Amino acid sequence: MHTAPDATALDFDRYDRVRPLRWTGQALELLDQRRLPFAVDYLACTDSDAVAAAIRDLIVRGAPAIGIAAAWGVVLAARALPASVTQAAEAASRLEPALQRLDAARPTAVNLRWALARMRRVLATAGADWRAALEREAEAIAREDLAANRRMGALGAALIAPGSGVLTHCNTGSLATAGFGTALGVIRAGVAAGRIARVFATETRPWNQGARLTAWELAQDGIAPTLIADSAGAHLMRSGRVQWLVVGADRICANGDTANKIGTYPLAIAARHHGVKVMVVAPSSTVDMATASGDGIEIEERDPGELLRFRGERVVADGVQAWNPVFDVTPHALIDAIVTERGVLERPDAARMQAFAAG
Incomplete structure (x- = not known):
C-alpha cells in the first residue's frame, strides 16, 4: 500500500x-x-x-x-x-x-x-x-x-516517474464522475505535480469518447493531449513515448479482473509486451467482490447500427452485419496497480483483493 x-x-x-x-x-x-x-x-x-x-x-x-x-x-x-x-x-x-x-x-x-x-x-x-x-x-x-477522485489523483500520480508519458482510453474525467475524474484525475494530478510530460488519448470508437470528450476536457484545463487512432496504441508503446496506460473501470471483480471500455484489453496486452505499466483507477464502489472473475460480468451490447452509421449516415455496404460489445475484460495478471480512494493495490489477485476489501 x-x-x-x-x-x-x-x-x-x-x-x-x-x-x-x-x-x-x-x-x-x-x-x-x-x-x-x-x-x-x-x-x-x-x-x-x-x-x-x-x-x-x-x-x-x-x-x-x-x-x-x-x-x-x-x-x-x-x-x-x-x-x-x-x-x-x-x-x-x-x-x-x-x-x-x-x-x-x-x-x-x-x-x-x-x-x-x-x-x-x-x-x-x-x-x-x-x-x-x-x-x-x-x-x-x-x-x-x-473527494475520492481527488485522493485517487494524488495516489496514482505518485506512482508515475517525473517526465513520463501516459496513454488513456475512453473518458474517465469530470464528465464521467462528480468532478476531477478517475484515470483522468490521475493524469490531471500528474500534470499538476510535474510528473506527466506527455498525454496520449485514443479516439475510442464507436462513440469517440476519447476524441470528443477526453481531448475536450483536457483542453479546458490547458493540457494539450495527442489523439491517436485506437489501433495505434501498440505502435505508440513500441516507440517508448509512454510509460503508463492509465484507464478507469466499470467493474473490478474479486480476483482483480476489470471491465472497462471495449479496446482496453488489447491495449493491456500490448502494454505487457512492451514493458508499459497498466494502472486501473476507480472508486471502491466499483469493486464487486460478489463477482469472482471477469467471466461473471454481463457485457453490454449496443445497437450494431452504431458501427454501421456515422452521424446518422450508413458508411458500409448494405447487408454487412456488425457486433457491438461496449466493454471488455482485462485479466488481473495484466494489471500492475489498482488505485482507489482507499489506497493502491499492486499486482492484484484474489488474495490481495480479499485483503484489500477486508481492510
Missing part, C-alpha cells in the same frame, strides 16, 4: 472545471455528452424515467456519474409520490418499480447498482422525513465521489 502525497499541494481547482451533473432543487441537469465538443447543452430531467433514458442513451455516462444520476433519479421519483405517502416503508414499495427501471438502464457498470442500494438502505431506516433523507444521500454520493 502507498500513502498519498499532500493532496492540498495540488491545484485541483485549476484542473477541475467541468461538471456533468447539476441538481437545481427541482430537476437534474445533465450535460448532453452526445453533443460535445461542439455544443455545451444541459438537459433537464424532471422525473426518474427521464434520468433512466439519459443513462441508457449516453447523455450521461461513466460509471460514477451514472450512479450519481441514478441517485438523483430516485429523489425525483420520490417527489412524484403524493403527499399522502408519509411512511418510508410504503414509499419504498411504491418507488421500487422506478428503481428497477433505473437499474436496467445499463447492465455492466456496478456503480449504478451500488448507488441504488445506498438509496434503498436509506429508505429502510428513514422516518417521516424520508424524502429529505433521500436527497441528503444523493448529495453525499456526489460529494464523496469528488
